[in-house]
Amino acid sequence: MAQIAHLQRLWFLWVLSVLFIIPVFGQNIDLNTGWQFRLDKNTDWDTVNIPHTWNAEDAFDDEKGYFRGKGTYKKQIFISTEQQDQIHYLHFNGVNQETDVFVNGKKVGSHRGGYTAFNFNITSFLKYDDYNLIEVMVDNSHNEDIPPLDADFTFWGGIYRDVQLISKAQQHFSLSDVASEGFYINYPQVSEKKASLDIKILVDNFSENEIKNNLVLTLTDAEGQLIATKNKTLKFDNLRPKEISIQFSDLKNPKLWSPERPYLYHLELKLLDNEGRLLDKKHHSVGFRWVSVNADHGLLLNGKPYKMIGVNRHQDFEGYGNAVPMALQEKDIYLIKEMGANVIRFAHYPHSRELYKLCDELGILVWTEIPIVNKVTNTIAFFETALKMQEEHIKQYYNHPSVIMFGYMNEIFLRLAFDKKETEQERELRKTFTYDLAKQLEDLTRQEAPNRVTVMALHFNELYNETEIADLAMLVGWNLYFGWYNGEIDDLGKFLDEQHQRYPNRPIMISEYGPGADVRISADPPIKYDYSQAYQLKLHKRYYEQVMERDFVAGMTAWNFADFGSEFRGEAIPHVNQKGLVLYNREPKDIYYWYQVMLNQKEALAHIALTYQDQLTLIDINTYKVNFFSNQKTGTAYLNGKKLKDLEFNTGVAALDVPFVDGNNTLELKTNGASVEKRLSVIKINNLTDREISKLAINIGATIHFQDTKTNTQFLRDRAYSKGLYGYVGNLGTDEGDIEKKWIPNNIKNSDLEPVYQNMLIGCERYKVDLPNGNYKVTLYFVEPKLKSDVDLIYNLKSTSATLEDSVQKRVFDILVNGNLIRSHVNLAKEYPDKYGVTQTTEVEINNNEGLTISLNPIEGKPVISGILIENRNQ
Numbered sequence: 001m002a003q004i005a006h007l008q009r010l011w012f013l014w015v016l017s018v019l020f021i022i023p024v025f026g027q028n029i030d031l032n033t034g035w036q037f038r039l040d041k042n043t044d045w046d047t048v049n050i051p052h053t054w055n056a057e058d059a060f061d062d063e064k065g066y067f068r069g070k071g072t073y074k075k076q077i078f079i080s081t082e083q084q085d086q087i088h089y090l091h092f093n094g095v096n097q098e099t100d101v102f103v104n105g106k107k108v109g110s111h112r113g114g115y116t117a118f119n120f121n122i123t124s125f126l127k128y129d130d131y132n133l134i135e136v137m138v139d140n141s142h143n144e145d146i147p148p149l150d151a152d153f154t155f156w157g158g159i160y161r162d163v164q165l166i167s168k169a170q171q172h173f174s175l176s177d178v179a180s181e182g183f184y185i186n187y188p189q190v191s192e193k194k195a196s197l198d199i200k201i202l203v204d205n206f207s208e209n210e211i212k213n214n215l216v217l218t219l220t221d222a223e224g225q226l227i228a229t230k231n232k233t234l235k236f237d238n239l240r241p242k243e244i245s246i247q248f249s250d251l252k253n254p255k256l257w258s259p260e261r262p263y264l265y266h267l268e269l270k271l272l273d274n275e276g277r278l279l280d281k282k283h284h285s286v287g288f289r290w291v292s293v294n295a296d297h298g299l300l301l302n303g304k305p306y307k308m309i310g311v312n313r314h315q316d317f318e319g320y321g322n323a324v325p326m327a328l329q330e331k332d333i334y335l336i337k338e339m340g341a342n343v344i345r346f347a348h349y350p351h352s353r354e355l356y357k358l359c360d361e362l363g364i365l366v367w368t369e370i371p372i373v374n375k376v377t378n379t380i381a382f383f384e385t386a387l388k389m390q391e392e393h394i395k396q397y398y399n400h401p402s403v404i405m406f407g408y409m410n411e412i413f414l415r416l417a418f419d420k421k422e423t424e425q426e427r428e429l430r431k432t433f434t435y436d437l438a439k440q441l442e443d444l445t446r447q448e449a450p451n452r453v454t455v456m457a458l459h460f461n462e463l464y465n466e467t468e469i470a471d472l473a474m475l476v477g478w479n480l481y482f483g484w485y486n487g488e489i490d491d492l493g494k495f496l497d498e499q500h501q502r503y504p505n506r507p508i509m510i511s512e513y514g515p516g517a518d519v520r521i522s523a524d525p526p527i528k529y530d531y532s533q534a535y536q537l538k539l540h541k542r543y544y545e546q547v548m549e550r551d552f553v554a555g556m557t558a559w560n561f562a563d564f565g566s567e568f569r570g571e572a573i574p575h576v577n578q579k580g581l582v583l584y585n586r587e588p589k590d591i592y593y594w595y596q597v598m599l600n601q602k603e604a605l606a607h608i609a610l611t612y613q614d615q616l617t618l619i620d621i622n623t624y625k626v627n628f629f630s631n632q633k634t635g636t637a638y639l640n641g642k643k644l645k646d647l648e649f650n651t652g653v654a655a656l657d658v659p660f661v662d663g664n665n666t667l668e669l670k671t672n673g674a675s676v677e678k679r680l681s682v683i684k685i686n687n688l689t690d691r692e693i694s695k696l697a698i699n700i701g702a703t704i705h706f707q708d709t710k711t712n713t714q715f716l717r718d719r720a721y722s723k724g725l726y727g728y729v730g731n732l733g734t735d736e737g738d739i740e741k742k743w744i745p746n747n748i749k750n751s752d753l754e755p756v757y758q759n760m761l762i763g764c765e766r767y768k769v770d771l772p773n774g775n776y777k778v779t780l781y782f783v784e785p786k787l788k789s790d791v792d793l794i795y796n797l798k799s800t801s802a803t804l805e806d807s808v809q810k811r812v813f814d815i816l817v818n819g820n821l822i823r824s825h826v827n828l829a830k831e832y833p834d835k836y837g838v839t840q841t842t843e844v845e846i847n848n849n850e851g852l853t854i855s856l857n858p859i860e861g862k863p864v865i866s867g868i869l870i871e872n873r874n875q
C-alpha cells in the first residue's frame with residue numbers, strides 16, 4: 001500500500017513538473033530557526049536562531065577578553081521518503097572558525113576558517129521518513145594553524161551566516177567544488193566593440209546508469225531581450241561528474257559595466273533530463289568590463305584611468321556582533337553607494353555573498369581578501385589552510401563582475417615590526433617564510449583568478465620593500481596613518497612621491513587611512529588624538545586632496561565605513577574602533593556627508609557639520625566655528641533669518657565663525673539648488689556669577705568638549721583660570737602633563753565616560769570655579785594614568801617592558817574642597833585596579849563669594865584629576 005501511495009505521489013509530482021516546469025527535483029530550505037545551543041562549558045541549552053554569535057555581549061563588557069572556545073548547535077530535521085532519490089547537502093555560509101558536523105551521531109565533515117562557505121553531502125547519513133539529528137560543533141579558540149591569528153577586530157564565535165539544506169536531483173550543478181556555484185564565468189575578450197564569454201560548468205552525477213541530460217544556457221540583456229542560447233547534451237555514466245566549457249563568442253557592441261553605469265546581462269543555466277524536466281537551475285549576472293593597473297595611471301577600467309574612492313567595511317553591527325540580519329548588511333551597501341563611493345574593500349575577510357551581488361547591481365568595485373593579518377605561522381597546516389581559504393574565496397566569489405581585486409594579506413609584518421622578542425635569526429626566518437607563503441598565495445591567485453588584479457595591504461614600514469614582498473602583488477595597498485599613528489597629515493604626499501620614485505613600476509593605492517572620531521566630541525582647533533569630528537574632517541580632506549593631485553595613485557579606501565568591534569581596543573568608546581565614517585549603528589558622522597558632497601555632482605547638496613550637536617556652551621567667546629559642506633561653488637549662511645556671509649567652498653568645505661546668540665538659534669545654509677537648517681540652543685557665559693546654572697561639568701585637562709548623551713551633560717573644555725570663570729590655577733609645566741594621548745588608559749572600568757577620564761591634568765594643585773553663593777553637589781573624577789603593567793594599552797603596539805607598579809604607587813595626594821579635607825592620602829594605583837574610574841562626591845555650601853576651590857595637595861608625586869561635575873542644589 002505504502003509503495004502504491006508513494007508511486008501516486010511521484011506521478012503527481014511528475015505531472016506538476018511537466019505542467020509548470022518547476023524544479024521538482026530540488027529545493028533549498030533554510031535551516032536558520034530553532035537550534036538548540038550551548039557553550040560546551042555550560043550545562044543548559046538555549047533556543048537560538050541563526051545568524052548567531054556567542055560573543056555579542058561579552059566582547060563589550062569590562063572584563064578583559066571574550067569567550068573563545070567551543071559551542072554546540074543541534075537540530076532535528078525531518079526528511080520524507082519522497083526525498084530518498086535526491087542528494088542532500090548541508091550548506092554553511094559562514095561559521096567562525098572551526099566546524100565539525102555530525103548527522104545522526106556520525107561525523108560528516110569538518111571545515112577550518114571562519115569566513116568562507118562550505119557544503120557537506122549528508123545523503124548517506126540520513127534516515128528517511130524520520131527525524132535526523134544535526135549537530136554542529138563550533139570552536140573559535142585561537143588556533144596557530146588558522147588565520148587570522150591576531151588582528152584589530154573581534155573574532156566572534158558561532159554560526160553567524162545562513163545554513164541551508166540543499167536537496168538536488170542526481171545530476172546537478174556541482175556543490176562539491178569548495179562550495180562554489182558550480183560554474184565559472186570567464187571573459188576571454190572584452191572591448192567596446194566585441195566580447196566573448198567562456199563558461200566553465202561542473203555537473204555532479206550520482207547515478208550509476210548511463211544518462212543523458214541537456215544543458216541550456218541563455219544570455220539576455222538587462223531589458224530581458226534574448227542575446228544568445230546554447231545547448232549541449234551531456235552523457236553521464238557510472239557516477240562520473242562532468243566538466244564542460246560553453247562559449248558565447250562574438251557578442252557585438254557589448255554595453256560595458258562600470259560604477260557609473262552598472263549594466264548587467266543575465267545568464268541562466270538549466271539542466272534538463274532526457275524528457276525535458278528541469279533538474280537544476282542557476283543564474284548569474286554578467287558584466288562586461290576589463291581592468292588593469294599601471295604604475296603611472298593607477299587603475300584602468302575599460303581602458304581608461306579610473307580613480308577609486310571608497311571605503312573599507314567590517315561586517316559587524318552594534319548589538320549583533322557579526323550575526324547581522326541580511327537586510328541590515330545590505331543597507332550598508334546602499335549607504336556606501338549613496339555616499340558616492342565607487343569601491344569597497346571588504347576587510348579583512350570575505351563578507352556575505354549577497355553583498356557582492358549588490359555591488360554588481362549598484363555599481364561598486366570590490367577588493368576582497370582572506371584574513372591573513374599581522375603575522376603567519378610557519379607550519380604546513382597554516383600554509384595549507386591559507387591556500388585552501390584563498391581557493392574557496394576565489395571560487396565562491398568568482399562570478400561577480402564587481403570583484404576586480406583579490407587580496408590575501410594585510411600588514412603581514414606588523415607583529416615583526418613591533419614585537420622585539422625574537423632573535424635576529426628568528427626575525428630573518430620569519431621574513432623568509434612569510435614571503436614564501438605570500439608567493440604561494442600570489443601564484444595561486446593569479447592562476448585561479450585570471451583577469452583580476454592581485455593586491456596586498458602593507459603598513460608604513462620599510463620591511464615590505466626590503467623583503468620585496470611588496471613586489472609580489474599587481475597592486476600595492478598602503479595602509480597609511482600619517483596624522484594619527486605617525487607623522488603629520490601632509491606627510492602623505494611626500495611618502496607617495498618617494499615610493500613612486502623609488503619603485504616606478506609599482507602600482508599603488510591607499511588601502512586604509514583615517515583617525516578615530518566620536519560624534520560626542522568637538523574641538524577647535526582640532527588636534528591629533530582628540531577624537532573630534534573636526535579632526536576627522538581635516539585628515540580626510542587633506543588625504544583626498546593629496547591623492548587627487550597624483551595621477552599615479554590608483555585610489556583610496558577610508559578606514560572604515562563604520563565603527564566596529566575590536567574587543568581589546570579602547571578609544572572614546574570601549575571595545576570599538578571609532579574610525580568609521582558612520583557610527584556602529586550606521587548613523588552618519590559629519591564626514592559621511594562631506595564624502596557625499598565630494599563624490600556626487602548630479603544634484604546640489606548642502607550640509608551643516610553639527611549633526612549631533614543641539615546645544616552649545618560658549619565660555620568667554622562670542623563665536624563658534626562651524627563647517628559647512630556643499631558640492632556647489634558658493635552658498636550663503638544665515639543666522640536667525642539674517643544673512644551672515646557668502647561662502648566659497650574649497651574641497652567641499654567652508655568654515656565660518658558664527659556669532660551665535662544666547663538662547664535659541666537657527667543656522668541655515670543655502671546654495672544653488674540645496675538648503676539646510678540647524679537649530680541650536682546656545683548658552684553664552686562670560687561670568688559664572690551672573691547666572692544660575694543648574695549643571696556645570698568640566699573636562700579637566702581636555703582640549704575637547706564632550707557631550708555625554710546618556711545624561712545630557714556637557715563637559716566643557718578646560719582652560720586656565722580667569723576671574724568670574726573656571727580653570728586650573730598656576731603653570732602646570734610638567735613632563736607628565738604631556739602624556740602621549742595614544743597610550744592613555746582605555747576601557748575605563750566602572751564608567752563609560754572615557755572622554756572625561758582619558759583627559760586629565762597631572763601636577764595640578766589648585767582648580768577654581770567662580771560659582772555664585774549657594775549649595776552644590778560636587779563630583780570629582782580621577783583615574784591613574786599609568787598602568788601597573790603596560791600590556792593593556794591601546795592596540796598593544798608597544799614593546800612590553802617591566803612592571804610599572806613601583807612608579808605608579810608614588811602618586812599620593814589629599815583632596816580639599818574649599819579648605820575642607822574630603823579625602824586624605826589618595827593613592828589611586830594602590831586602592832583601585834588598573835583603569836578604574838573613581839568618583840568622589842561632596843556637598844558644598846558657598847558663601848561670601850568665595851567660589852569653589854579644589855585643592856590637590858601632593859604628599860608624594862604629582863596629583864592627577866580628570867573632571868568635575870557641579871550640580872546646583874539651590875533649586
Ligand code: GCB
Pocket residue numbers: 151152153348410411459479512559577579
Ligand atoms: C590597520 C589595520 C586595521 C586596523 C587599523 C586601525 O592598519 O589594517 O585592521 O583596524 O589599522 O584602526 O588601527
